[in-house]
Amino acid sequence: MASAPRSESPSAVPPLTPARPVIWPPRVHKTLSNGLEVVLVESHTIPKFTGELFFRSGNAVTAAKAPGLADMTATVARTGTQKRTSREIEEDLRRMGSDLSSGAGADTSVISFAGLVDFSNDLLGLVSELAQQASFPADEFERERRQLIEGLRIERTTPGFLASERLRRVLFGAHPYGTISPTEEQVTGYRIEQLKEYYQHYYRPGNALLVMVGDFAPQTMMAQIEKIFGSWASGAVEPAPDPALPEVQGRRVYLVHLPDSVQTQIVIGNRAITRKHPDWLRLTLANSIYGGAFNSRLVMNIREQKGYTYSPRSGAHPLRQHGYFSIGAAVRNDVVAATLTEIFYEIDRMRSTPVGEEELDDARNYLTGIFSLGLATQDGLAGQLATSTLEKLPDDYLETYRERVLKLTSADVLDAAQKYFDSAHAQIVIVGDRAQIESQAALFGAPEVYDAQGNRI
Amino acid sequence: MTQLNIPIESTTLPNGLRVVISPDRTAPVATVGVYYNIGFRIEPRGRSGFAHLFEHMMFQGSANAGKMVHIKLINSSGGVLNGSTHYDVTNYYESVPSNALERVLWLEADRMRALKVDDENLRNQRDVVKEEVRVNVLNQPYGGFPWLDLPPIAYRNWSNAHNFYGDFDDLDAATLDDVQKFFKTYYAPSNAVLLILGDVDTDESIQLAERHFASIPSGPQPSPADIDEPPQLGERRGVVEEKFGTLPGVAIGYQSPRRLTPDWHAAAMLDQALHGGRAGRVYRRLVLEQQIAVDAEGGIHYPVGDLFDYNGPTLMVTRILHKPEYSVDQTIAAYDQIIDEMKEKGITAGELEPIKVKFRSNYFSMLEGGHGASIPRYGLMHLLACFSLFDNDPNLVNTILGGFMEVTPEAVQSVAHKLLTHHNRSIAIRQPAKKGAA
Numbered sequence: 001m002a003s004a005p006r007s008e009s010p011s012a013v014p015p016l017t018p019a020r021p022v023i024w025p026p027r028v029h030k031t032l033s034n035g036l037e038v039v040l041v042e043s044h045t046i047p048k049f050t051g052e053l054f055f056r057s058g059n060a061v062t063a064a065k066a067p068g069l070a071d072m073t074a075t076v077a078r079t080g081t082q083k084r085t086s087r088e089i090e091e092d093l094r095r096m097g098s099d100l101s102s103g104a105g106a107d108t109s110v111i112s113f114a115g116l117v118d119f120s121n122d123l124l125g126l127v128s129e130l131a132q133q134a135s136f137p138a139d140e141f142e143r144e145r146r147q148l149i150e151g152l153r154i155e156r157t158t159p160g161f162l163a164s165e166r167l168r169r170v171l172f173g174a175h176p177y178g179t180i181s182p183t184e185e186q187v188t189g190y191r192i193e194q195l196k197e198y199y200q201h202y203y204r205p206g207n208a209l210l211v212m213v214g215d216f217a218p219q220t221m222m223a224q225i226e227k228i229f230g231s232w233a234s235g236a237v238e239p240a241p242d243p244a245l246p247e248v249q250g251r252r253v254y255l256v257h258l259p260d261s262v263q264t265q266i267v268i269g270n271r272a273i274t275r276k277h278p279d280w281l282r283l284t285l286a287n288s289i290y291g292g293a294f295n296s297r298l299v300m301n302i303r304e305q306k307g308y309t310y311s312p313r314s315g316a317h318p319l320r321q322h323g324y325f326s327i328g329a330a331v332r333n334d335v336v337a338a339t340l341t342e343i344f345y346e347i348d349r350m351r352s353t354p355v356g357e358e359e360l361d362d363a364r365n366y367l368t369g370i371f372s373l374g375l376a377t378q379d380g381l382a383g384q385l386a387t388s389t390l391e392k393l394p395d396d397y398l399e400t401y402r403e404r405v406l407k408l409t410s411a412d413v414l415d416a417a418q419k420y421f422d423s424a425h426a427q428i429v430i431v432g433d434r435a436q437i438e439s440q441a442a443l444f445g446a447p448e449v450y451d452a453q454g455n456r457i
Numbered sequence: 458m459t460q461l462n463i464p465i466e467s468t469t470l471p472n473g474l475r476v477v478i479s480p481d482r483t484a485p486v487a488t489v490g491v492y493y494n495i496g497f498r499i500e501p502r503g504r505s506g507f508a509h510l511f512e513h514m515m516f517q518g519s520a521n522a523g524k525m526v527h528i529k530l531i532n533s534s535g536g537v538l539n540g541s542t543h544y545d546v547t548n549y550y551e552s553v554p555s556n557a558l559e560r561v562l563w564l565e566a567d568r569m570r571a572l573k574v575d576d577e578n579l580r581n582q583r584d585v586v587k588e589e590v591r592v593n594v595l596n597q598p599y600g601g602f603p604w605l606d607l608p609p610i611a612y613r614n615w616s617n618a619h620n621f622y623g624d625f626d627d628l629d630a631a632t633l634d635d636v637q638k639f640f641k642t643y644y645a646p647s648n649a650v651l652l653i654l655g656d657v658d659t660d661e662s663i664q665l666a667e668r669h670f671a672s673i674p675s676g677p678q679p680s681p682a683d684i685d686e687p688p689q690l691g692e693r694r695g696v697v698e699e700k701f702g703t704l705p706g707v708a709i710g711y712q713s714p715r716r717l718t719p720d721w722h723a724a725a726m727l728d729q730a731l732h733g734g735r736a737g738r739v740y741r742r743l744v745l746e747q748q749i750a751v752d753a754e755g756g757i758h759y760p761v762g763d764l765f766d767y768n769g770p771t772l773m774v775t776r777i778l779h780k781p782e783y784s785v786d787q788t789i790a791a792y793d794q795i796i797d798e799m800k801e802k803g804i805t806a807g808e809l810e811p812i813k814v815k816f817r818s819n820y821f822s823m824l825e826g827g828h829g830a831s832i833p834r835y836g837l838m839h840l841l842a843c844f845s846l847f848d849n850d851p852n853l854v855n856t857i858l859g860g861f862m863e864v865t866p867e868a869v870q871s872v873a874h875k876l877l878t879h880h881n882r883s884i885a886i887r888q889p890a891k892k893g894a895a
Contacts, residue, residue, distance in 0.1 A: 011521040014559040016534060020485035020656065022554075045483055046821040086745065090736040095811040097818030099734070116818050143748055150704060150751045150780070157598045157701035260700060263591040295525065295532040304525060307584030310592055330592040332584075362533030369535010369554050376484035376655065376833035377826050 022372050024398045027385070028218040034234045035206030038225055039389050040218040043378045049214020050114040050378045053127055054390055056209070057202040058104040060176035060240040060320075066194055068182035070104035070202070072148065073195045074111070077203075078102045079140035082133040086140055089126070098123050102130070106177055107240070107320040108390065109202065114378075117215045121224060128228045131203055141192050149184050156452045159265035159330065159431045162256045166429045166450065167269045170254060171324050173246035183454075204235035209389055213382040242321050245271070251426050253445040257434040258452055264336050264432035268343060269326035270422040275318040275391055282416035283325070285408050287316045289363045290350050290421065291327055297346050298327065306342065308335045316420075320391065325420050336430060337440035347426070350417035354410045368402040459817070459858040463824070463837070466659045467851050472675035473647025474569075476666045477841050477851045479654045481834070487655040488834045489561045490550040491569065492842035495643035497621040498544045498769060499682040506623015507631055509542040510586050511639050515549060516540070517578040519568035524578060527564050534560055537831060543761070544621075545768040546846060548839070552832045555656035559665055562653075566669035569649065572640050576633055583628050590622050598701040603708030603776055603885045604761045610695035611710055611883035616684045617770050645676030650845040654834045684769040686712075693883040698890050704751065705779055706887030707788055710772030711876050713757050716765075717848060722860040723872035725764050728757050728773055729812045730804055730869065731795070736811075738795050739775055749791050750779040765840055768847045772883070773876065785886055796877045803870030813862055820858060 028040045062069040078100065079086040093100055098115030100123075111130055115123045155161045165180050172178035210225065248271065273279055284292075291298030291314030302308045312329035327347075331339045355363075374380035388397040430441050434449060441447045451457050466478045497508040518524040531538040536553030549568075551561045594600035605620060612618035651670065653662045689712060699706065714720035731739050732755040743750040755775035758767045779788045823836035837854065844853040 013522075013530060014563050016560065017556045017558075019554060019556040022485055043483070045481070046825045048818065048821055048825075087741065090734070090741070091811065094733060094736040094815045097814040114822070116814070116821075143745070146748070146780075147744075147751045150778075153703040154598050157703065159596060258701075261596055263588065263596040293532050294538070295528045300525065303585055304581065307581040308588070310585050310589035330588060330596070332588060332591070362529070365535045366532045369557075370537060370831075372484065372535065372554050373486050373537070373552050373831065373833060376486050379826055380833070 022375065022402060024375070025381070028222055030222060032205065032226060032230055034230065034232050036229055036232065037209045037389070038222065039209070039211050039385055040221055041213045041381055041385060042216060042218055043213050043381055044215045045376070045378060047117050047215050048114060048378065049117050049120060049212060049216055050382050051112070051210065051212035052382065052386055053111045053131060054209040054211070054386070055109040055202050055207050056107070056390070057207060057237060057240065058106050058108045060106045061202070062198060063176035063179060064241070066190060067179050067186050069190060069194055069198055070109050072144065072187070072190055073198045074102040074104045074109045075144050076136055076141050076195055077130055077134040077199060078111070079144065080135045080137040081129045082135050083129060086137070092126060096123050100127070120216065120221070124225065124228050128232070132232055134199060136192055136196050136199070138192055141195065145187060145190065149187055152181060152184055152187065155181060157258070159258060159261065159263070162258065162431045162452060163265045163267040163328070163429050165454070166254050166256055167267050167326060167427060170252070170427045170429070171248060171269055171271050172322070175243050175245055176240065177319055177322060201235070202237055204237055205229065205232045206234050207237040211382055211385050211389060213378045213385065240321070245322070248425055248427060251424060251428065251445055253428045253430070253441050253447040255434060255438060255441050255447040255449045256429065256431040256452065257449060257457065258431055259433055261432040262333070263330050264333050264430055264437050265328070265330045266336065266339060267326055267328045267429045268426050269324050270420060270426055272316055272323045272325040272420045273318070274320065274323045275387070275393065279416055279419065280318070281404055282408060282412040283316050283420050285363055285367060285405065286350060286413045286416040286421070287314055287325065288367055289355055289359060289413060290314050290346060290417070293363070293366055295362070297349070298343065301346060302329060302339055302342050308332065308339050333432060333436040336432070336437045337443050340428065340444055344423055347421045347423045350421055351423065355413050357410070360410050360413065364405050364408060367405045371401055459862045461855040461858070463855055465841070465851055465854065466663070467845070468663060470646065470667060470671050472671065472673055473645070474670050474673070475650040475845050476663060477650060477652045477845055478657065478659045478662045479837060479841065480657050480659055481654070482656050484833070485555050485656050486552060486833055487555040487558050487653065487657050488550065488552045488832060488838055489558070489565065490548055490652040490838045490842060491565045492546050492548045492650050492652070492846060493644055494545070494648045494846045495547055496543045496545040498616050498684060501635070502615055503627060504631055504635060505620045505627040506586070507627070507635065507639065508547060509621070510582065510623065510628060510631060511636060512540045512542045512547050513582040513586055514572065514574050514578065514636055515568055517574045517582060520571040520573050521567050522564055523573070527568070530560060530564060536561070543766055544771070546766065546842065548842065550832065550835070550838065558653070558657060558662070562665050562669045565651070566673065569644065569646060569670065570673045572637070574633070574636060579631070579633055579636065583631070586623070586628060587625060594622060599699065599706060599887065602697070602699070602706055602887050603710070603774060606695070606697045606885035606887070607708055607710045607772060607774065607883060610693050610885055611772060612686055612770065614684060614686050616682060617686060641676065642679050646670065646673050647675055647678055650842050652838045652841050654838055686770050690880055692879045694886070696886045696888055699887040700890055702887070703889055705781060705785060705889060707777045707779065707785055708774055708885045709789070709792065709882055710774045711882045713771050713773045713876065714872070716768065719868070720872050720875065723864050723868040724757060724773065724876060725816070725861055726809060726812055726864045727799070727869050727873055727876070729816055730799070730808065732756050732775065733812060733815060738799070739792070742795050743777060743791060747791055749783045749788055750777045752778045766843050789884070799873045800870070800877060803873070804866050806866055809864070809866050809869065816861055817858060
């Protein structure tokens with residue numbers, strides 16, 4: 001036993017030993033003749049594989065006509081094909097030891113799958129069928145529609161959902177990013193022809209990216225994929241619309257009244273940037289110091305010192321065309337104003353005072369370390385791969401990520417905080433029982449009050 | 458393919474601490490866990506929620522690492538950490554770049570040796586825990602349904618039946634003295650197992666474990682708690698008001714077999730036949746075909762645990778949210794048809810074989826992740842810990858699949874007859890609060 005250094009005394013923190021190199025495993029990247037982009041990485045941790053078939057269009061492209069239609073299309077696409085009934089699909093998945101889900105966000109639609117490698121050919125065959133030959137049975141559609149409506153009603157009683165919904169509306173207005181969920185009326189208005197049209201138009205290889213990680217030989221797997229997906233007919237897809245964003249001026253307060261709440265959900269946000277923006281890593285690091293990690297300033301302050309909340313966090317959220325920064329905390333009703341005060345104190349400290357070397361160093365280590373954790377599992381690798389390829393980031397994005405983080409300085413953090421932690425124009429959303437919190441909210445600006453259905457009251 | 462070859466080395470230090478090492482050098486990261494053989498089931502009476510509150514206190518400071526030092530040292534080493542309280546175990550775990558291994562072991566040893574906390578820490582974490590309960594239970598639709606609803610209906614022994622998250626009065630009553638007493642009683646090395654997984658060398662890991670943990674004084678074994686339940690003689694029902702959600706909920710729980718028994722293996726297959734996702738009979742019938750429910754799922758020791766991490770009475774649970782146009786009785790009647798059919802006709806080999814394939818596949822995923830992608834090998838760690846503490850055999854990780862793969866259709870039908878009876882079950886109903894015109 002040689003390599004472990006002996007710590008000097010039981011009370012001294014053992015030093016870090018020399019780090020093993022962090023190597024992103026090689027990947028095979030190819031665009032098939034029909035335009036389907038494929039990225040494969042081998043990982044032999046378990047005899048399985050995991051994959052995602054993305055389409056670079058989501059709810060944003062249907063927002064003007066039918067909000068949420070891309071998500072509904074993805075949901076119903078897994079309920080029947082020209083060859084299989086819904087029940088056959090589910091039983092075939094079980095026979096292959098596989099899981100599959102489908103859905104859509106603002107920018108992408110996706111079929112996600114994982115299974116035993118012994119059945120990779122069969123599972124890819126099914127995925128290909130769902131992507132090309134979905135049959136959209138009318139009865140499956142009606143069932144899913146009703147389930148979605150019931151789900152929406154429950155969402156409207158969920159503080160976290162109501163807070164996110166209001167924040168996105170305030171930050172993005174009539175832009176597709178301003179709506180995170182359709183209304184019941186909109187869902188009632190979906191017609192099955194709209195789903196089929198969406199599917200025919202956007203589920204195309206030229207609009208698609210297939211990412212797979214697992215216990216396979218990439219070259220062999222690539223050949224298998226070409227055989228299964230090669231005959232898929234191409235088709236051109238237009239980019240999502242990007243209408244003008246509303247002007248967000250001044251610090252504004254929005255209160256969503258949820259009667260009988262025994263806690264208040266606070267969310268504060270600003271518009272920020274996409275992952276492609278040159279400031280992205282600076283913002284990521286600033287966020288990690290502010291409220292993105294357990295040992296961040298916000299968590300230390302309002303959880304560990306003051307006990308206002310259980311899981312306060314901040315995050316930088318990249319969408320394809322824009323991004324936003326947000327801070328969230330669910331707090332007891334009598335400390336809403338006190339929490340807002342601390343949130344803004346910590347924001348303004350980030351904006352006005354450079355971060356010291358030790359704190360900077362800790363945060364850089366944190367970001368590079370959690371990146372390494374992602375390399376240890378098939379899901380972790382697939383997640384990083386999807387991040388870098390979906391938005392067409394530079395080829396060496398993953399290989400150079402850690403060194404780019406390690407080069408960031410205190411000035412970079414200050415710069416990002418000043419640009420993106422925009423406290424003077426921060427939008428404040430609080431969700432709770434109006435009678436208990438309105439006077440506290442009013443200390444930060446006259447609140448616009450809404451009910452849980454989104455109506456101004 | 459049911460006999461796995463995951464490398465496992467285990468040893469016991471003179472103070473009774475069990476140590477289990479499982480190296481895998483794929484990526485330069487290590488996962489470390491310390492599991493204590495104490496969960497919320499046997500926390501002291503009058504102190505509901507205390508095991509969980511205590512778990513929070515373990516992050517508040519130890520002899521050489523004061524408040525926040527644990528969190529700061531792990532995050533600044535590039536790692537993440539957390540803890541969680543279960544029915545029968547409490548765990549503390551870290552995933553870090555492997556060059557921080559010794560630092561992690563030092564921290565875990567420091568808090569196993571001596572907890573150093575004060576009243577201010579206790580007040581602080583009591584407040585934090587109350588907000589945790591509010592955000593997860595009291596201020597959420599279907600919060601605690603059914604994991605907090607079923608135990609008081611299903612059980613008669615306080616240990617199994619009480620509010621595991623804690624009544625606020627009980628949390629308020631907890632003292633620093635309670636904290637130190639609990640620590641002395643349940644947090645001795647002989648009541649724990651240390652797990653070291655990932656990019657580590659086995660011999661070096663054992664030496665590091667010895668270096669940091671061997672000098673922690675051993676303590677007396679806690680006396681075994683009485684968690685036995687009197688036999689259940691009839692169906693039990695209870696109603697809980699749903700303050701926020703719009704749909705009625707029904708949860709049905711059947712007393713489940715003890716772990717590692719033949720019935721347990723068969724019940725696991727029965728559970729998959731009923732609750733195995735969209736192909737499972739319950740979801741298929743209630744949601745997809747009859748469309749009485751909008752959601753239906755379940756499992757053994759569901760939803761806050763799984764087949765492997767209980768060591769006392771537990772339930773096989775089905776959780777249903779149904780449409781308001783169906784009554785609770787209609788919903789239960791439709792559910793009972795599924796159950797009666799299983800008992801009368803059993804299951805064919807054609808249904809059981811795919812269930813085994815899926816079970817094996819799920820098991821592999823659990824080993825690798827089991828906790829999202831954020832804690833590599835969390836599931837392997839969790840299994841090794843439970844097999845060590847409950848069954849004294851971490852190698853079960855490699856052999857346990859065999860028993861499931863051997864289950865016959867007859868065994869599934871037989872265990873269905875044994876378990877799925879009215880007198881063996883409890884039902885919790887979540888009734889949406891009557892509100893005025895919305």
